Amino acid sequence: MSTVTAVDHRSRVAAERRERTRKRLLESAMIVYAQKGMTSSVIQDVVAEADVSQGSFYNYFKTNEALFVALATEFSNEIVRMIEPVINEIDHPALKIATAIRSYLHMMRSCPVATQFIAKAGLRLMSRANSLEVFLPRDLKAGQQQGLFTPIPVRLAIQMISGTGLMVIGGMVTGETPEDAPEQVTDMILRALGVPPGDAGRFVEYPLVHIMIPEDSLLARAQARFQTGCTLATNVV
Amino acid sequence: MSTVTAVDHRSRVAAERRERTRKRLLESAMIVYAQKGMTSSVIQDVVAEADVSQGSFYNYFKTNEALFVALATEFSNEIVRMIEPVINEIDHPALKIATAIRSYLHMMRSCPVATQFIAKAGLRLMSRANSLEVFLPRDLKAGQQQGLFTPIPVRLAIQMISGTGLMVIGGMVTGETPEDAPEQVTDMILRALGVPPGDAGRFVEYPLVHIMIPEDSLLARAQARFQTGCTLATNVV
Amino acid sequence: MSTVTAVDHRSRVAAERRERTRKRLLESAMIVYAQKGMTSSVIQDVVAEADVSQGSFYNYFKTNEALFVALATEFSNEIVRMIEPVINEIDHPALKIATAIRSYLHMMRSCPVATQFIAKAGLRLMSRANSLEVFLPRDLKAGQQQGLFTPIPVRLAIQMISGTGLMVIGGMVTGETPEDAPEQVTDMILRALGVPPGDAGRFVEYPLVHIMIPEDSLLARAQARFQTGCTLATNVV
Amino acid sequence: MSTVTAVDHRSRVAAERRERTRKRLLESAMIVYAQKGMTSSVIQDVVAEADVSQGSFYNYFKTNEALFVALATEFSNEIVRMIEPVINEIDHPALKIATAIRSYLHMMRSCPVATQFIAKAGLRLMSRANSLEVFLPRDLKAGQQQGLFTPIPVRLAIQMISGTGLMVIGGMVTGETPEDAPEQVTDMILRALGVPPGDAGRFVEYPLVHIMIPEDSLLARAQARFQTGCTLATNVV
DNA sequence: CATGAATGAGGGTTCATTCAT
DNA sequence: CATGAATGAACCCTCATTCAT
Numbered sequence: 001m002s003t004v005t006a007v008d009h010r011s012r013v014a015a016e017r018r019e020r021t022r023k024r025l026l027e028s029a030m031i032v033y034a035q036k037g038m039t040s041s042v043i044q045d046v047v048a049e050a051d052v053s054q055g056s057f058y059n060y061f062k063t064n065e066a067l068f069v070a071l072a073t074e075f076s077n078e079i080v081r082m083i084e085p086v087i088n089e090i091d092h093p094a095l096k097i098a099t100a101i102r103s104y105l106h107m108m109r110s111c112p113v114a115t116q117f118i119a120k121a122g123l124r125l126m127s128r129a130n131s132l133e134v135f136l137p138r139d140l141k142a143g144q145q146q147g148l149f150t151p152i153p154v155r156l157a158i159q160m161i162s163g164t165g166l167m168v169i170g171g172m173v174t175g176e177t178p179e180d181a182p183e184q185v186t187d188m189i190l191r192a193l194g195v196p197p198g199d200a201g202r203f204v205e206y207p208l209v210h211i212m213i214p215e216d217s218l219l220a221r222a223q224a225r226f227q228t229g230c231t232l233a234t235n236v237v
Numbered sequence: 238m239s240t241v242t243a244v245d246h247r248s249r250v251a252a253e254r255r256e257r258t259r260k261r262l263l264e265s266a267m268i269v270y271a272q273k274g275m276t277s278s279v280i281q282d283v284v285a286e287a288d289v290s291q292g293s294f295y296n297y298f299k300t301n302e303a304l305f306v307a308l309a310t311e312f313s314n315e316i317v318r319m320i321e322p323v324i325n326e327i328d329h330p331a332l333k334i335a336t337a338i339r340s341y342l343h344m345m346r347s348c349p350v351a352t353q354f355i356a357k358a359g360l361r362l363m364s365r366a367n368s369l370e371v372f373l374p375r376d377l378k379a380g381q382q383q384g385l386f387t388p389i390p391v392r393l394a395i396q397m398i399s400g401t402g403l404m405v406i407g408g409m410v411t412g413e414t415p416e417d418a419p420e421q422v423t424d425m426i427l428r429a430l431g432v433p434p435g436d437a438g439r440f441v442e443y444p445l446v447h448i449m450i451p452e453d454s455l456l457a458r459a460q461a462r463f464q465t466g467c468t469l470a471t472n473v474v
Numbered sequence: 475m476s477t478v479t480a481v482d483h484r485s486r487v488a489a490e491r492r493e494r495t496r497k498r499l500l501e502s503a504m505i506v507y508a509q510k511g512m513t514s515s516v517i518q519d520v521v522a523e524a525d526v527s528q529g530s531f532y533n534y535f536k537t538n539e540a541l542f543v544a545l546a547t548e549f550s551n552e553i554v555r556m557i558e559p560v561i562n563e564i565d566h567p568a569l570k571i572a573t574a575i576r577s578y579l580h581m582m583r584s585c586p587v588a589t590q591f592i593a594k595a596g597l598r599l600m601s602r603a604n605s606l607e608v609f610l611p612r613d614l615k616a617g618q619q620q621g622l623f624t625p626i627p628v629r630l631a632i633q634m635i636s637g638t639g640l641m642v643i644g645g646m647v648t649g650e651t652p653e654d655a656p657e658q659v660t661d662m663i664l665r666a667l668g669v670p671p672g673d674a675g676r677f678v679e680y681p682l683v684h685i686m687i688p689e690d691s692l693l694a695r696a697q698a699r700f701q702t703g704c705t706l707a708t709n710v711v
Numbered sequence: 712m713s714t715v716t717a718v719d720h721r722s723r724v725a726a727e728r729r730e731r732t733r734k735r736l737l738e739s740a741m742i743v744y745a746q747k748g749m750t751s752s753v754i755q756d757v758v759a760e761a762d763v764s765q766g767s768f769y770n771y772f773k774t775n776e777a778l779f780v781a782l783a784t785e786f787s788n789e790i791v792r793m794i795e796p797v798i799n800e801i802d803h804p805a806l807k808i809a810t811a812i813r814s815y816l817h818m819m820r821s822c823p824v825a826t827q828f829i830a831k832a833g834l835r836l837m838s839r840a841n842s843l844e845v846f847l848p849r850d851l852k853a854g855q856q857q858g859l860f861t862p863i864p865v866r867l868a869i870q871m872i873s874g875t876g877l878m879v880i881g882g883m884v885t886g887e888t889p890e891d892a893p894e895q896v897t898d899m900i901l902r903a904l905g906v907p908p909g910d911a912g913r914f915v916e917y918p919l920v921h922i923m924i925p926e927d928s929l930l931a932r933a934q935a936r937f938q939t940g941c942t943l944a945t946n947v948v
Numbered sequence: 949c950a951t952g953a954a955t956g957a958g959g960g961t962t963c964a965t966t967c968a969t
Numbered sequence: 970c971a972t973g974a975a976t977g978a979a980c981c982c983t984c985a986t987t988c989a990t
Contacts, residue, residue, distance in 0.1 A: 041985090044983090052950085054985090055949095057985095058986075123404075153421065155413075159422075160426075162400075163401045163402070165400070167400030168397075181393060184390065191387075192425040193425070251973060254974065278958075280961095290975060291960090292963080295961065301960085515964090516963095517964060528972080593834065597834075597878075600881075629887075630895055633881070633882050638870065638874040640834075641870035645870050655864075662904070663903065666900065666903035721950085722952090725951075755981090765956070766956060767953075767955070
């Protein structure tokens, strides 16, 4: 084995290891946020949950805030990556939006760690890395231009949609949200946007492609550890 | 002067003094929350803003949380007291709801300290003492029974309304929200509830009784001090 | 009624009232010490227990320490006043000592508030106002001169007696001390002093005059309130 | 150097360092207790004496109480370890007890930091980790079975012995206690237990093996620093 | 890079004491 | 004298961060 190869190998292994630890910290952060909220002793709990030394943490994240930003970004990107292919198959703006919202809410409903994380992060997550913002502006404008939606400032429409989503997800934490809440909520949103009630009802009943959460995703791994290990008591909001 | 009178006088003076300090602390808390957000380390800033000693604080609020609860309660109650008389004059459920939302949003728009406080408090305020919850369930049910609204679980409707309101208020902080946003938002909400677009448009154009904020209210006093004294830099979310 | 008489009357009433409050504070202090130990927040608990205002406290005791000294003094004096007449009837030094110890321990056994107070106060009480020290030196010396006791430094003998008493009283707090412990303990002490075992056994079996605790004594009043009102949980040593 | 060795080395160094700091804190605690007494506010003084940061303290002891318990345990264990070998050479129960008490008191007499610590800790130390309790119950029972001691409840005998010891040690603080006090006290105790005066006198005159305090023991190290550094004024009881 | 002991600034909280009424 | 709100020094404790190994 040549030296070059050896060095390559060494650095590649190191890089992989580094990436694994980073992921582990992000997962742990998500679990901790979901349980304890955005307050207080994040780092200590995160390193404990990740079983990593205190000092190591700073090899990955300069500060508290950097950790949250990284997590929010990763989290949003993952969701976008999962929903995007489904949406791209659809042409009709209203159906695009309806399907995105429904997919999103259904996914959240099946993933408590995400639900609680979002509920606890609240506006801080919304204002920073709202995964819906990637699709929404484009589709809203398209829909308005095609006369499908009432001409409302896009900004207000987005606030309406994301606020509604946030509160509904907050409601999911207690577990009382009915199974078809995503459809009913989407129905409301479509009507709010100006879609005639009859059409809205049909849009929300389109069969939904089930979205698989990849096994090695942040979401899946956090959820797996969230269910089992839960060493911390979950704080009520 | 008899002893009884003396004692009465003494305790009355003490009680008044106590009440004044309490109010002062609540106002200060509102200002601090509006500026710094819900971070844990509120107390020191509150006592500084209120110009009261640290020790005194604990004569009024056992903990950080107790302070927030007291403030949230007082804040909500005040708003309810201000909006209630206006709403009570109205019979039609949709118009009641529309007027309540519009009044609320207009009031907030003219009161930065409240806007920022709500934006920073976010879900914590919503889940605890949402002033809208006093009217909404009743009027939503009435409207559904009269066939004015689509039959949606009241809980979901409330989540939609409060979530939308929260995000819109959050948007107000930057000052970009147009003057007629309350009407446009209310329009969306009414349509979401199932009110036909034409009717919704008319409901949101009813002339609005201007709501006066009493001079000695928490809101007014906090706002007065908020504009002038701002010693702390306002944190961006 | 002449002015002089009126003034006399007024000041007499005032003096009585003052004395009543002072007593009330001392009783309360005893209860608090018995429950919480010598630590921490004495004053606040004492005024609460006495139902007296914070400020008033300082009209009676300048400091924490002054309160304890006053209580220890009053407590010791009361006990001396109760035991003294019984002892004065006795001539024989060994019997004097035996009877004093037995009376003391029996009294304590029937008065939990005192037991706990002594146990919590510990050496601080001993070194300050040991009620036994009033009789012991005199009787020890007399006994030694009469050849009844081994010639031991009086100081050491007193340390032996008071230390033993203190620990036994400490043991009473748990309630496991048997009824005849005072006799057995006194038996040990007499032997330690050099009294021949047979004599010691007889001395501790002399019939004991039952000592009545006056109803308006500190001890009786504290005990009465100790049993009933106990608002504070008693700390284990 | 292999990774495994490096890690081993690292953790061994860390463990040693940790142990050193812990010892340092315990020594300092002993000194502080000896000087200030059991007052609540120990921590600040301890860290000052140990020249360690406040935060570090909490890496070792969760609370004030935990510190005291650790110290009391360590202290008692050390004494037991020192006295045990001497006692184990002896068969006769009365001589065992006599020698243990004499050794203990002589050791204390030569170690002011211990004397003062015990005097200040008082009952709290006795009730928790009385080093005498390790030997006493066993030897008392043996002596009673062999007819050497009067049959007294072991509990009472222990209270007598430990109480006497405590008070005598308390008396040592002032320095007035004569050199042969241990023998005189032991003499009293033996007689109290029922040993005939003549025998008792002989038991307390057995030559005593001088007990060496190991140089790196808590006791020795605390004593060394106690004499020199005394930064705090010693409180009178 | 990993480790974990050490740090110290910063916050929460208590409580003896004062003083205007 | 009684009252009790106000005070602030002093304490407890946490936790992000550093750094020698």
